[in-house]
Amino acid sequence: MNRLTQSMILVLLGGAVLRITTVSTTYLNYVKPGFRPFLIAAGVVVLALGVIGLVQEWRGSDRDDSHTPGVAWLLTLPVFAIFLIAPPALGAFSAKSEEAQAKPVAAAYDALPAGTVHEMTIGEFVGRAWGESADSLVGQQVRLTGFAVPSEKKKDRWYLARIQIACCAADGVALKVAVLDADMPPENTWVEVVGTWRRPPSGRLEPGTVAPELTAASITPIPQPVEPYE
Amino acid sequence: MSERVGVEVSEEVPPPEWGRRQPLGAVSPWIFVVVVGLLLLGRLVFAPYLTAPALQAWATIFVAICVQALPFLAFGVLLSAAITAFVPASFWTRALPRRPFLAVPVAGAAGAVLPGCECASVPVASGLMARGVTPAAALAFLLASPAINPVVIVATVVAFPGEPMMAVARFGASLTVAVVAGWVWLRFGRAGWLRIPSRPVGHGPKWRSFVEAMRHDFLHAGGFLVVGGATAATMNVVVPRAWLESVAGIPVVSVLVLALLAVILSICSEADAFVAASLTAFSPTAKLAFLVVGPMVDLKLIALQTGTFGRRFAARFIPLTFVLAVAVSMAAGEVLL
Numbered sequence: 001m002n003r004l005t006q007s008m009i010l011v012l013l014g015g016a017v018l019r020i021t022t023v024s025t026t027y028l029n030y031v032k033p034g035f036r037p038f039l040i041a042a043g044v045v046v047l048a049l050g051v052i053g054l055v056q057e058w059r060g061s062d063r064d065d066s067h068t069p070g071v072a073w074l075l076t077l078p079v080f081a082i083f084l085i086a087p088p089a090l091g092a093f094s095a096k097s098e099e100a101q102a103k104p105v106a107a108a109y110d111a112l113p114a115g116t117v118h119e120m121t122i123g124e125f126v127g128r129a130w131g132e133s134a135d136s137l138v139g140q141q142v143r144l145t146g147f148a149v150p151s152e153k154k155k156d157r158w159y160l161a162r163i164q165i166a167c168c169a170a171d172g173v174a175l176k177v178a179v180l181d182a183d184m185p186p187e188n189t190w191v192e193v194v195g196t197w198r199r200p201p202s203g204r205l206e207p208g209t210v211a212p213e214l215t216a217a218s219i220t221p222i223p224q225p226v227e228p229y230e
Numbered sequence: 231m232s233e234r235v236g237v238e239v240s241e242e243v244p245p246p247e248w249g250r251r252q253p254l255g256a257v258s259p260w261i262f263v264v265v266v267g268l269l270l271l272g273r274l275v276f277a278p279y280l281t282a283p284a285l286q287a288w289a290t291i292f293v294a295i296c297v298q299a300l301p302f303l304a305f306g307v308l309l310s311a312a313i314t315a316f317v318p319a320s321f322w323t324r325a326l327p328r329r330p331f332l333a334v335p336v337a338g339a340a341g342a343v344l345p346g347c348e349c350a351s352v353p354v355a356s357g358l359m360a361r362g363v364t365p366a367a368a369l370a371f372l373l374a375s376p377a378i379n380p381v382v383i384v385a386t387v388v389a390f391p392g393e394p395m396m397a398v399a400r401f402g403a404s405l406t407v408a409v410v411a412g413w414v415w416l417r418f419g420r421a422g423w424l425r426i427p428s429r430p431v432g433h434g435p436k437w438r439s440f441v442e443a444m445r446h447d448f449l450h451a452g453g454f455l456v457v458g459g460a461t462a463a464t465m466n467v468v469v470p471r472a473w474l475e476s477v478a479g480i481p482v483v484s485v486l487v488l489a490l491l492a493v494i495l496s497i498c499s500e501a502d503a504f505v506a507a508s509l510t511a512f513s514p515t516a517k518l519a520f521l522v523v524g525p526m527v528d529l530k531l532i533a534l535q536t537g538t539f540g541r542r543f544a545a546r547f548i549p550l551t552f553v554l555a556v557a558v559s560m561a562a563g564e565v566l567l
């Protein structure tokens with residue numbers, strides 16, 4: 001692989017990274033929003049390396065073909081994936097398995113004021129329902145945003161799910177709430193559900209066991225949020 | 231461009247390529263043109279069909295691993311190139327103790343100051359070796375820095391609220407493994423096993439060799455990072471986590487299972503604490519093993535180390551690190567957690 005090719009690969013890669021971070025919000029399908037400045041900086045550095053190489057090649061200033069192994073070709077793979085598959089945010093496919101749910105990290109929640117619909121993340125709802133603060137949900141209407149996932153075990157049961165990431169999509173974990181008294185929208189549709197928590201018959205749920213349940217009052221289909229993860 | 235071509239033609243007739251096999255280097259720009267052509271064609275023709283959920287989930291995770299690692303890799307490569315181009319070799323002989331036996335723990339502890347993840351530490355360690363630092367000391371740095379830097383320790387504290395000992399145990403166990411691995415390499419390692427990467431020496435000004443080293447390291451390490459990312463994404467989609475959780479209750483097996491999970495998932499060391507915290511079914515010792523093994527041995531690191539230091543090195547050093555990491559985690563978990 002000669003310098004010209006190396007430089008072109010760098011330009012392609014740097015360009016792809018800048019494309020998904022500056023002119024679109026595609027990068028939010030892969031990483032946390034906080035990564036943006038670092039990604040832009042890295043994209044600029046890679047692009048600059050490529051452009052410097054092209055300029056040097058143009059001027060013909062040195063002709064040493066430094067030995068770069070063919071493995072550098074693989075750097076075009078992520079570019080192919082970005083442009084061809086245009087990978088969407090993780091959705092129902094990744095939330096399907098019925099393994100024990102992840103336990104949300106935060107522990108203590110404040111009491112909720114009465115009389116309004118509380119907008120909260122699925123993570124917070126699950127955290128409240130599982131923990132000491134479960135009573136704070138009694139009699140409160142909440143609005144949750146997520147996508148629809150059918151249950152693999154029980155017919156007629158479906159979940160409102162959202163993927164929570166700490167850093168990038170590779171560490172995503174699915175958070176799920178079972179929605180009662182409502183027909184399931186098509187799989188993977190984004191919806192807003194307003195409803196109330198249903199206390200489990202046993203009184204309390206062990207954290208990290210079954211999904212808490214929500215009795216739905218209304219379900220509204222919505223477009224996928226810009227930030228698909230929690 | 232046209233000017234240069236003109237000069238070459240007038241110098242030698244017939245041109246020197248005649249009667250020789252075209253070197254691959256001359257063809258590769260054309261391969262590149264084909265690649266870009268495929269890309270444009272594929273976007274129009276194939277993109278509508280590439281919609282299977284499993285493929286999309288794989289692609290999302292693959293791209294996520296690559297995209298997320300890119301800033302760290304770029305930073306690591308930049309730092310490594312700066313070390314080779316601007317820091318004189320004499321600095322390292324003064325900064326590190328002369329006796330290799332002492333240089334190993336000093337280099338390991340120095341890992342605490344580089345706030346990066348494991349992708350950054352491989353090129354930096356290779357830059358240190360190229361600058362004459364004892365390989366064993368550079369290796370201790372390589373293992374320690376992704377696990378014990380402030381960002382990672384703070385993330386661990388946040389992910390385990392009310393369990394500060396987890397962060398303490400992680401710091402202690404990781405540093406211990408790094409130093410012991412360095413010493414073992416110092417005592418038993420042979421020079422022939424480790425390929426110390428040679429760098430293209432640029433002529434002329436320093437910034438020139440800086441750019442040259444950066445570009446070389448980035449292309450090299452980046453390619454191997456992609457190999458690791460693709461493998462990790464495949465494992466992530468194919469291996470159901472459900473059957474990992476079925477062994478959560480068995481003492482030693484659960485530790486081994488989480489250690490292997492850390493290798494397979496290849497999560498950045500700055501995020502792995504959150505994942506470990508979510509594995510509620512497992513014992514604290516097993517989670518500690520996950521946190522200690524992850525930054526030192528995982529699929530993308532295996533690919534990066536093999537590419538940077540050679541297969542003979544990776545085949546010996548990676549199992550050594552893995553065994554040490556699991557053993558030290560078990561001991562630390564017994565004492566501290």
